[in-house]
Amino acid sequence: MKVIESENYNSIKKLRKYMKRYSIPIFLNILLAIISSAVSSAPLALIKRLFDKGIIESNEKDILYAAGSMILLAIIGAVLVYWNTVFSALISASIYKNIVDDIYIKIQKLDMEYFSSAKIGELMTKVVTDPNNINSVIKETFNMIPEIFKVVICFGLALSIDWKLTLGILIVAPVLITVVKKYSKKLKRSGKKRQEAMGVINSKLQESLSGIRVIKAFAMEQEEIRDFRIKNTKLKRIAIQTAKYNARSSAVSEALNYIMIAGLLLAGGYRVLRGHDFTPGDFVAIMGAISSMYAPIRRAITRFNEISVDIPSVGRVFEILEEEPKIIDNENKILFQYFSDNITFENVDFKYKDSEERILKNINLTVKKGETVAFVGNSGGGKSTLVNLIPRFFDVSSGVIKIDGVDIKDYDVKSLRKNIGIVPQETFLFSGTILQNIKYGKRDATFDEIKEAAKKANAHDFIENLEEGYNTEIGERGVKLSGGQKQRIAIARAILENPQILILDEATSALDNESEKLVQDALEKLMENKTTFVIAHRLTTIENSDKIVVLQQGEIKEIGTHTELLEKNGLYRSLYNKNFDFSKKK
Structure with a gap:
């Protein structure tokens, strides 16, 4: 329980940096809330005068005074409520915009490795749904402020009339506080589960939409529907459980309110009958004050429960905002302007974070300006990973990649990538x-x-x-x-x-013969006077490359021209023969 409270305290603390930007509107909003609460509670003070002097003493002037004052208070109250609502909307909408802006900026800055492990559907939930929940938290908090002040003012008024009677009937308050606290903890846990379940649903939906052709090709519609229903049923169970917690909290609050009113009627009624300087006006005023506390208390509890459900979204959003990119510019970065000599890979190893398996092992390779270098090998050999290191989509785990003798980590990342063109397999x-x-x-x-x-x-x-x-x-x-x-x-x-450097990652593999010819011709025009790295599944398309690199399980096994590698009668020849036989069969 303490861990949950600590997490939520930290989440609220993180929101403070956004709220500081709007400290003046927030101050004005709270001030309006206090004044609005005082104005809405003021008629209770007029009731005592209306009964004791106006009705009991038959004084028409006091009746007119009370009625006129209430009309004036109603007009003032309406204006205050309007501006209080406007300020709340302004603040919450502004903070929401700032958070969404910051998330989008952060996403643009994060490394490719982050996206390689993140599920897009869950990421979308954090980007779209969670900030909206934070917006609800802020709005409900501001809406709860006048409710709390009204309770405080009504309670103060009741105390000023008869403090003993007021404190006596509030014996149920500790029970109410305990109930609210108990269910708010359960609602926080439930809210976190709800957001996680929604992330799973969004991820499944995004995956299904992206892979709809595959689903239909394998006639897997029913299986996908079944899997989606299982996930959606879990979300439904969480929603029902959340509703039950809310209902129990509301039910106990309702029962305690009637118990409190019953106690007030009993004790207050006896006080009026027995005199003791307790007038009917006092009774009606204190009855009105205590009764008027119920509605704002109930609304405040409802808002507090909704805040409890949505508050985990703050932590989820800050998971992204606090994620730090690893691929960043050095302080003394060099602007990459012109490629003049060569690109070298020196003892390059690569592995993904949180993994011990090396994808690339001891890669040593020199590519001269203007050369076309082709990478071939079986699927999973590390070809795409290798070329992705050049624009620094990933950084080497060890070793170094140099362009014109300069470590690519010393170049300005943006200027480096601006000079590298990429034509991927999936456009x-x-x-x-x-x-x-x-x-x-x-x-x-x-x-x-x-x-x-x-x-x-x-x-x-x-x-x-x-x-x-x-x-x-x-x-x-x-x-x-x-x-x-x-x-x-x-x-x-x-x-x-x-671009000066070009990467072609199986750019023609998904095309028919006619389209491939048109694309291949276009690629040849694109490759003119450029240093080009080619990943090709059809070896016949890279026969004229200046250099062919054979990769297997992350290691360079052979390097040479097409003719040289065929003469070696090694791995490349074996791959070429298989590829050539496959092409003839087609």
């Missing part, structure tokens, strides 16, 4: 137009430059045949284009950026 296009996608890496490109890049990528003709041409909306991830068309758009994007 990613953003929703928007073809024009926007081609100029993604060079926003200031002219239309003539964009068109020239598209021509070199063999994309101009099919783009012109589209109804909207370059302004055609391609849908999410380019869903309206074929695989070959998307790949040529990606190549046009790389041509426009004109």
Whole structure:
């Protein structure tokens, strides 16, 4: 229990840095809440005068005074409530925006290794749902402030009329506090489980949408539905359990309220009958004060329970915000401007964090400017991992990669990546137009430059045949284009950026023969006068490479030209023969 309380205290502490930015609006909001509570409680003081002087003593002036004062208080109260609500919305919406902005900025800065282990669905929950829950926590907290002040003011008024009677009927208060505290702890645990279950649901949904073609190809719809229902049922159970905790807390509060009112009626009624300077006005006023405490107490408990459910979201959001990227610029970073000589891998090892298995082992390789180097080998041999080290998507575990004799860790990361073009196997296009996608890496490109890049990528003709041409909306991830068309758009994007170093990661593996020819021709234009790293599944496409590197289980087994490696009669020849036989069968 202490661990849970400590976690939530730390979560609230972390939120304070956001709240400090709005200290003046928060102060004004609290001030308005106090005044609003005082105004809404003021009619209780008028009731005593109305009964004792206006009704019992038949004084019409006091009746008119009480009625007029209540109308005035109603108008003032309405204005105060309006501005109190506006300030609450302003503060909560502003803090929500700041948190979401910071999360998105952090996501852009985090390393690829973070995303390789994070589930996208759970990440989406932390980015979208959790900040919304934090927004609810802030709003409910501000809404709870006037409720608490009203309780305090009503309690003070009741004490001022008859402190003995007031304290006597509040004997049930410790029971109420104990109940609220008990169920708030359960609701916090339940809220954390709910967010985790929602993360699992979102992850499953994202996975299903991304893999819908595979699901249908294997006729696995029913199995997927069954798995989703199991996960969704778990979320339902948690939601029901949360509702039960809320219901029990509310039920006990309701019962205690009626017990308290019954005690007040009994004790107060006897006091009026027996006199002792306790007038009917006193009785009605204290009755009204105690009764008026019930509604805000109940609302405050409800808000407190909702805060308890949502408060774990603060910790989940700060899990991202406190994540520190490992790939950062050195203080004395060097701007990467021009590649002039070579790229060297010196005793390079790589393994993922929290893993002892080395993916790459003692890689030593020199690539000269203008060379085309192809990496071949069985799946899982470390080819993609190796080329991903060049733009520092990952950092080496040991050893060093140098460009022109400078450790790539000493280069400014952004300038390094700006000079490295990547055409992956699975092309990613953003929703928007073809024009926007081609100029993604060079926003200031002219239309003539964009068109020239598209021509070199063999994309101009099919783009012109589209109804909207370059302004055609391609849908999410380019869903309206074929695989070959998307790949040529990606190549046009790389041509426009004109990088000095190029990485082609199985760029034609998912294409049909006709599309592959068009894409291969576009790639050759892209590769002109560039240092190129190629990962290819069809060995016939890399026969003219200056250097072929054979990787197996993370180690370089052979290096040479196509002819040299065939003459060795080693691993490359074996791979080539298998590949050649497969091509003939096709």
